[in-house]
Amino acid sequence: MAPQHHEPSDDGDPRPIGVFDSGVGGLTVARALMDLLPDERLVYVGDTARGPYGPRDLDEVRGFVDEIVGWLHAQDVKLVVAACNTATAALADVDVTAAFPVPIVGVIEPAVVSAVRATRTGRVGVIGTVGTINSGAYDRTVATVSGDVELISQPCPRFVELVETGRTTDPEVLAVARQYLAPLLAADVDTVILGCTHYPLLTGVLSYVMGPGTVLVSSAEETARAVFARLVDRGELAHIPDADRCHRFLATGDRATFAGLAGRFLGPRLPESAIESLKQRSGSDPGPESLKQHGPSIAGVVR
Numbered sequence: 001m002a003p004q005h006h007e008p009s010d011d012g013d014p015r016p017i018g019v020f021d022s023g024v025g026g027l028t029v030a031r032a033l034m035d036l037l038p039d040e041r042l043v044y045v046g047d048t049a050r051g052p053y054g055p056r057d058l059d060e061v062r063g064f065v066d067e068i069v070g071w072l073h074a075q076d077v078k079l080v081v082a083a084c085n086t087a088t089a090a091l092a093d094v095d096v097t098a099a100f101p102v103p104i105v106g107v108i109e110p111a112v113v114s115a116v117r118a119t120r121t122g123r124v125g126v127i128g129t130v131g132t133i134n135s136g137a138y139d140r141t142v143a144t145v146s147g148d149v150e151l152i153s154q155p156c157p158r159f160v161e162l163v164e165t166g167r168t169t170d171p172e173v174l175a176v177a178r179q180y181l182a183p184l185l186a187a188d189v190d191t192v193i194l195g196c197t198h199y200p201l202l203t204g205v206l207s208y209v210m211g212p213g214t215v216l217v218s219s220a221e222e223t224a225r226a227v228f229a230r231l232v233d234r235g236e237l238a239h240i241p242d243a244d245r246c247h248r249f250l251a252t253g254d255r256a257t258f259a260g261l262a263g264r265f266l267g268p269r270l271p272e273s274a275i276e277s278l279k280q281r282s283g284s285d286p287g288p289e290s291l292k293q294h295g296p297s298i299a300g301v302v303r
Contacts, residue, residue: 037228107220
C-alpha cells in the first residue's frame, strides 16, 4: 500500500519520524529527538546485520540508504533522519530532494553550523570513524558554511568498540582518548565536533582530556534541533495523546544484542520483545530483501 499524502494543518502532522543508523549509535539521536519532541512518534531502524558502515565503501552505503529510506517511506513517515555520519557522508554529493520521496536530515551540517558559531579562534576539531573522516564530508561542509574556519580531523577507530562494550570511563579508555585527541590539543582547537553518534557517551572522558575551555558539539543534539526547527517552520509538529504515542525500534540483525546495547543509549532498558525484526519471514537472511518486502516479521512497540 502506498503511503498517504498528508497536507500539514493547524493540527500538525501526526505521521512518525523515521530514523536509521548502521546500528545502535543513532539511538543518541533518537534520545535527543524524544527529549526535544515528546509528542512525536519514532520509527527507528538499526541495520545491525550490515553495520558498522564506517569501513564500507560509500557507494555500497548509499545502496543501503536507498533501501532503508524506501522501507521507511512505506511506513508513511513524514521525515527521515540519517542518524549515521557515514550514511550522511554517502549522501554528500546527492540531491536528496530529487533522489528520495521523503525529506532527509543528516547529522553533519547541523553539527558544523553549531561548531562554526561556537568557535572563538576559528580552529575546530572533528573526531569520527575512519570512513567518515576519510570521506572529507566534514571538510567540504565546513568550507561551505565558513571559509574562515580551519578544521583538524582525527579518526578514532576504537571508540565505537569501547562504547558498545560498555567501557566509557576506565583507564584504558582515558589512555586511548589521550592518544587520539593529542593532535587536536597540539592544534589548540577550541571546539570539537563529535562526528559519530556513539561519541556522546564518551563526553565525560573527552571533556576531561580536552579541558574545560573546549566546546564539545554533539551531532545528535544539533540534529534534533534542526528537525525541531524544520517541523515548526512547516507546521508539521505532531500533537498525539500519550495513550496513542509509541515508538518502534527495528533491527536487521539479532534482536537480543540490539536490545542489550540500546539500554546504554536510550537510558531505560529495552526488552528484547520490544525490538522488531527486519529479517525475512522465511529464512534468516537479514539483508536487502527483507527491507524491500516492507514488512517486519515480529511486532513490538515502546511507549
